[in-house]
Amino acid sequence: MNNNNKGKNMTNLKKLGLSALAGSLVAVSAQAGEIAVTGSANVTYVTGEKVNGGKTIGTDRDVAFTGTGEMDNGWTFKVSTLLTDTYTVSSSFTSLTMGSLGTVSFGSDTGGASYKYDEEVPQAYEQISDAVQTSANIVGNQMDSNSIVYNSPSFDIAGASISLDAEFSPNADGEGAGDGGTTEKVAAYDATAGHGGNFGKGYGLGATIKYAGLTAGAYGSERENRDPTTGSTKVRDAFEGVWYAKYSVGPISFGYSESYLDSGLNAAGGDNAATAKTVRTASGIFEGEQFSVAFNVNENLSVSYTDSSDNYDEQSNATTETADVSMDTKAIQIAYSMGAMSVKAYNMDTKNPGYDNDASDTSITEIALGLAF
Template identity: 30%
Template sequence: MNNIKKIGLTALAGSLVAISAQAAEMSVNGATMLTYTSEDGTEVTGNPFGMKTNLAFTASGEVNGYNVSYYQASQDQFAGMSSARLSVDMGDMGTIAFDQGSGSGLATIDDKTPTAAEEIWDGLDVTTSGRVGAAGSSGVFNYINTFEGVTLNAAARKGSGTSNSDGASSGVGQGAWDFALTADGSMLGVDGLAIGAGYGEAENGAFATGGDNAHTTAFANYSVGPVTFGYQMSYEHNNVSATDDEETKAWGLAFNVNENLSISYGERDVVFRGQGAGDVTEKGDGIAVAYTMGSMKIAGNMNEGSNMGGVSAANDSMTEIAVSFAF
């Protein structure tokens, strides 16, 4: 009898695999990037040349009348899964997903200033200053839908945002939620305009000295011909002892010289509102250029920052040149 049960289960498992393989569509895309990076004089660059390969796997198919898709990305020479996402498209009712790092909610608009390549904080010693996102993008449920031209992207998590392969998270932390609203200028009768705003809260629990942490941001980008100008303001109010609030103002200007070449410049200030101490302003700026030839792209960034992370005289700079091949 036990042997009969084993045979039956094996046959059932095989049939399920066959059904899923026929119902799903698989696609793979990626890019290989060769980089040259130069740090400031206070850091040891070592070998400035590096390479990484990014691969993204997508599977989709119809399950009980709904379109279900799965996305998984691996980066840095197959170092392992860096992000994954399971989504169910419910048509007019929107899309619901479980996100493990692909990007959800307020984190999708943490920096919308235009740039030709990477953001002006990329590659610096501190990359988290002024970037809002209460729920984060790991271990969160995500809901997306569009109403009258306005897209809602909401995220919520229970407990820590630490990624799990299975079971409950072991990371320390409390629940959080946030959302982002975005729209283009057509609903306002202004062509070339893109706007957005969002808000979120993260619980502090036993670590709180007041209420929950609050994250707020708003941006506007306006394009005229080959030129795009963008401005963004963000505020993070922290209710944890000895943790500064962060008030951010940033702008960027991008110019498409032609269909292949683009350049950009941007600046931002992040004011750390000290709790019992004086305010410190982190200042950053960066210039970027990108040239595309079919599936090949050459891009460069020069980024600088002072008072990084709200620490006086903590300065940093970075220059990177990257050649990438998409496939």
């Protein structure tokens, strides 16, 4: 074959290949779905009343990129990433909705299954934990990442609507990584590194029932504790649970919730009552309850009142457990919306913050102007 003809043939083949590739890319793009960009901006004024209490003005801006699409069989998918002010990824997940079979999700800081259950009482603005960290707010969040989450569709039984949520994590440490991540690959052969060290498998299961104006839900999770180091303080697997019930009649809503958190740590010696305690780090058991009532004045204005009590039980089996302490918070909130703009405020008073009976009581007031786009 003539070399010139051979060169021409190769050029034509390349052109044909590029044209075919371009055509296939156009076809894929046309069926790839859609992407939407949404966001919010908040300006807050916060003032606190305690020793050395101060005032501050803050800003918060979040942007979410969400892609959606549909497959030939009718199943749909969603891919979403939420960025904060500093362009840090706050949450990122991929979900697949399989019609009547439900939805499965994977990702980092997804909220897992538990986000539908913790502090689930009616509030005009923020949860109690916005002012002070409480045990109710973190129930189950050790499986926010590095896990698979399943949400069932709703089933109608005897006039009630029932849905189920389940999650599993092979390493329930709350940490996620892309494409398996280096730490996961290291952990595959080195149990003291990356995700392989202190925690094993984690499971979570929740159920929600709705009937007329009543909604009730319960969630429980268990995490395997294991410590390869000498002198382990982990004596049993961790268990966390929460349940709630709320009822709405006309413009008024009532809600009640209880939470329980046992990190499985050795309680020998306990923790001093006059020392701040970190949930899951301090030994002992954390129990909490919340009651709230909310009133929708009209379609734009709502107010609420919440009373929360979180109790720390040293569990030292001593005759007198001096470390036991109760942290109590009362919150009044108000919210007013005008289309894409909202004005919200709360005042939260806390006694024994940080489960420390020697700490000064706190009173925090926040006023926020929010814009959504």
